[in-house]
Amino acid sequence: xxxxxxxxxxxxxxxxxxxxxGWGRDAHAAIAYIAERHLTPTAKANIEKCIDGHSIVYYxxxxxxxxxxQKSWGKLAHVAHYDVxxxxxxxxxxxxxxxxxxxxxxxRELPDxxxxxxxxxxxxxxxxxxxxxxxxxxxxxxxxxxxxxxxSYDFYLKTKKTRMQYHKLWDSGIVQMGQPGWGYMDWGHAxxxxxSQEYIDSVTAGSLKDWMRxxxxxxxxxxxxxxxxxxxxxxxxxxELSVVDGDMMNEFYExxxxxxxxxxxxMAKVINxxxxx
Amino acid sequence: MKKFITIIVALLTIQSASAWSKAIHAGIAAIAxxxxxxxxxxxxRQALDGRNIVYSAHWMYDMEKxxxxxxxxxxxxxxxxxxxxxxxxxxxxxxxxxxVRRAQGLEAxxxxxxxxxxxKLSKEELANNIRYIVTIVGDLHCPxxxxxxxxxxxxxxxxxxxxxxxxxSYWEHTSVAGTFNWKSNEFVHQLNxxxxxxxxxxxxxxxxxxxxxxxxxxxxxxxxxxxxxxFSQKDFRNWQNKIYPISTExxxxxxxxxxxxxxxxxxxxxxxxxxx
Numbered sequence: 254x255x256x257x258x259x260x261x262x263x264x265x266x267x268x269x270x271x272x273x274x275g276w277g278r279d280a281h282a283a284i285a286y287i288a289e290r291h292l293t294p295t296a297k298a299n300i301e302k303c304i305d306g307h308s309i310v311y312y313x314x315x316x317x318x319x320x321x322x323q324k325s326w327g328k329l330a331h332v333a334h335y336d337v338x339x340x341x342x343x344x345x346x347x348x349x350x351x352x353x354x355x356x357x358x359x360x361r362e363l364p365d366x367x368x369x370x371x372x373x374x375x376x377x378x379x380x381x382x383x384x385x386x387x388x389x390x391x392x393x394x395x396x397x398x399x400x401x402x403x404x405s406y407d408f409y410l411k412t413k414k415t416r417m418q419y420h421k422l423w424d425s426g427i428v429q430m431g432q433p434g435w436g437y438m439d440w441g442h443a444x445x446x447x448x449s450q451e452y453i454d455s456v457t458a459g460s461l462k463d464w465m466r467x468x469x470x471x472x473x474x475x476x477x478x479x480x481x482x483x484x485x486x487x488x489x490x491x492x493e494l495s496v497v498d499g500d501m502m503n504e505f506y507e508x509x510x511x512x513x514x515x516x517x518x519x520m521a522k523v524i525n526x527x528x529x530x
Numbered sequence: 531m532k533k534f535i536t537i538i539v540a541l542l543t544i545q546s547a548s549a550w551s552k553a554i555h556a557g558i559a560a561i562a563x564x565x566x567x568x569x570x571x572x573x574x575r576q577a578l579d580g581r582n583i584v585y586s587a588h589w590m591y592d593m594e595k596x597x598x599x600x601x602x603x604x605x606x607x608x609x610x611x612x613x614x615x616x617x618x619x620x621x622x623x624x625x626x627x628x629x630v631r632r633a634q635g636l637e638a639x640x641x642x643x644x645x646x647x648x649x650k651l652s653k654e655e656l657a658n659n660i661r662y663i664v665t666i667v668g669d670l671h672c673p674x675x676x677x678x679x680x681x682x683x684x685x686x687x688x689x690x691x692x693x694x695x696x697x698x699s700y701w702e703h704t705s706v707a708g709t710f711n712w713k714s715n716e717f718v719h720q721l722n723x724x725x726x727x728x729x730x731x732x733x734x735x736x737x738x739x740x741x742x743x744x745x746x747x748x749x750x751x752x753x754x755x756x757x758x759x760x761f762s763q764k765d766f767r768n769w770q771n772k773i774y775p776i777s778t779e780x781x782x783x784x785x786x787x788x789x790x791x792x793x794x795x796x797x798x799x800x801x802x803x804x805x806x
Contacts, residue, residue: 278711306723318709319771321764436713 278314280428280513283440284380285313287517290445291453292524299528303360303368309376309524310437316377329374331381333465337390337401340469342462344391344398350378351461357527376520382465383516385508386423388472390479406484409494412502416491419482423509431506444514456515457522464519468512476508549606550672551703552588554781557717558668559587561785564718565729566792573796577656583664583792584714590665604631605638605666607675614745616738617679625679633677636741639666640805643737646795647802663791670741671784673748673776674698684752690760697755705777708770721782732783733790736804740787751776 289297289309304312320327330346356363356371363371381387391398404420417426432439459467472478482495497505550558563582566574574583593599609617609630619637622630642659645651651659669675674697678684687697706712712720724732735743754772761769787803794802 282711308720308723311720314709318767322768322771436711436716438713438716438719 277317277424279425279435279437279440280384280509281313281317281377281380282310282437283428283444283513284383284516284520285310285376286437286441287445287514288376288520288524290441291518291521293529296525296527296529300372300524303528304372309372312373313376313380315373319373326370329378331378332387332389332403333382333468334389334391334398335465335469336393336398337473338393340466340473342465342469343393346378346382347462347465350375350382353378354461354523354527357523360527375523379520379523380516383468383512383519384423385468385472385476385478385512386420388469390469390473402479402484404478406487407489407494408482408485409491409496410502411496411498416494419484422497422505423478427502427505427509428513430502431509440513441517444510445517448514453518457518461523478505478508549591549669549675549702551707553712553714554672554706554717555587555591555665555668556584556714557706557712557721557781558671558784558788559584559664560714560718561722561782562664562667562788562792564722565786565789567797567800569799570793570796574660574792577653577660579657583660583788586661587664587668587714589661602638602662604634605662606635606669607633607677608635608670608741608745609633609677609679610741610745612678612680614742614749616741616745627679627682629682629685630677630679635666635670635675636737639663639670639737642666643791643795643805660792664788667788667791668784671744671780671787672702673744673751673780674701676745676748678745678749681752687752687755687757689755689758691763691766697752697757701751701773701777704770705773706781709774710778717781717785721778722785724782724786729786732786733803736806737791738806 285308292300300309301307316326316329316331320329330349333342333346334344335341336343353371353374356367357375360368360371386404389403390401392401404418404423406419407416408419408422409415410417410422410426412430432443435443481501482497485494549555559582563571563584571582575581578586590599590602590605594603607629609622609625611617616636617625617630617633619634622633625631639662642662645659646656646663674685685698688694689697689700700708710716710720751773754769790800791803793800
């Protein structure tokens with residue numbers, strides 16, 4: 254009976270509020286807002302002209318919201334693929350992002366709708382690629398790359414006494430549980446108020462490929478998110494799953510916060526280079 | 531057990547019976563605040579004991595159960611005729627439908643404005659009337675706060691996504707929050723972006739003109755839903771994508787119009803917004 258009451262309560266609360274958004278919404282907005290804080294006035298004015306005077310933050314989750322409306326939008330990747338041996342980006346996600354950035358470099362020549370979708374794709378997926386949970390590793394030693402590790406598996410979240418999908422933890426759980434009442438401006442002020450120019454220069458040095466390799470390398474060797482929470486059988490019972498406890502959540506929160514900041518700073522660099530003239 | 535479940539359901543649906551969410555009211559007030567003249571800001575600051583209008587954005591709702599403020603429950607909506615003009619209060623007050631009788635938002639707004647214009651208010655009365663204006667103007671830009679007596683069945687429209695939901699309630703609570711998690715300052719950052727010409731067009735005319743224009747436009751929202759639709763996750767998202775540009779635009783318009791009313795009342799250099 255108690256279980257029934259609990260189930261009804263959780264269902265009603267979940268249905269009456271909007272708890273199912275996260276890195277999707279909050280962190281994407283935070284990344285775009287941090288980027289916006291670092292735009293030159295010219296770059297900001299030029300890119301906003303392309304999106305009907307809106308802020309890039311307005312469109313930070315556009316691709317999540319609208320991807321089912323057109324086949325071509327649905328094909329744009331949100332998870333980046335990497336060779337597990339080298340951490341080099343491989344396949345469509347990298348190619349798509351490179352192509353979008355190249356299109357944006359000629360933004361004055363692009364038709365209005367293509368320009369808008371390119372901006373929406375860039376401000377969203379570029380943020381996604383900075384989320385460790387959006388790093389998928391492939392074994393590239395054979396004829397075709399073979400998927401080895403993604404975050405699409407369940408683990409046990411000790412602090413909430415529940416099983417959860419690991420991807421969802423990185424997508425929404427860490428950011429929401431870390432700072433449940435924060436808006437994107439709170440994230441911007443908290444993460445981006447006292448960083449040095451040296452730090453900005455160090456994280457924004459290099460190319461798209463360098464940045465993506467950096468994310469994959471950190472995920473694999475420094476953050477070790479897959480090693481710390483190994484995948485178990487999909488039919489495993491709750492007590493057989495890998496456990497994430499409060500300490501690990503704190504550690505993951507620091508990683509997420511760091512990646513949000515880096516993502517925003519790099520996004521600003523790209524936009525300034527393209528729209529700053 | 532039944533009692534327990536009933537209490538949970540009641541608690542979760544209480545907000546469905548009110549209005550724009552607290553966040554939206556705060557957003558509208560914040561956009562207005564960003565468009566107040568210095569003279570208006572200072573007068574309001576003095577009237578509200580150093581606070582700005584965002585602090586009071588939802589005050590009228592918070593007071594609805596306080597003795598002496600019970601009538602404010604009837605100040606949240608406006609009833610309009612088929613030609614979209616506000617119903618004559620004499621007619622609406624004697625209408626057979628309770629929801630029409632209770633739609634006194636425009637009259638309450640007009641009374642609050644006239645009270646401030648009279649310059650005969652105590653400090654507390656002045657503060658309360660400012661707060662009424664802040665909340666009512668916000669509500670008069672929520673499409674589901676327009677009562678169309680000849681089409682009251684529209685208010686019963688519903689859809690199913692996870693659970694059966696009222697369309698009216700969706701507009702008030704989820705039409706923005708289903709897409710954006712904005713706080714009040716974020717509403718300003720996102721929506722306070724109109725040019726001076728656009729703001730002039732939005733604030734042109736009288737409050738009655740605004741209500742009539744809104745009433746005509748807001749009828750259209752009922753064509754966006756086929757009553758009784760059951761949505762898949764994908765279809766629900768696609769459907770929400772048609773709603774949020776409308777709801778966010780109304781939030782911005784409400785903010786600019788609220789600023790116009792307050793600037794007219796408190797800044798001698800700004801003309802008053804006429805009621806009719």
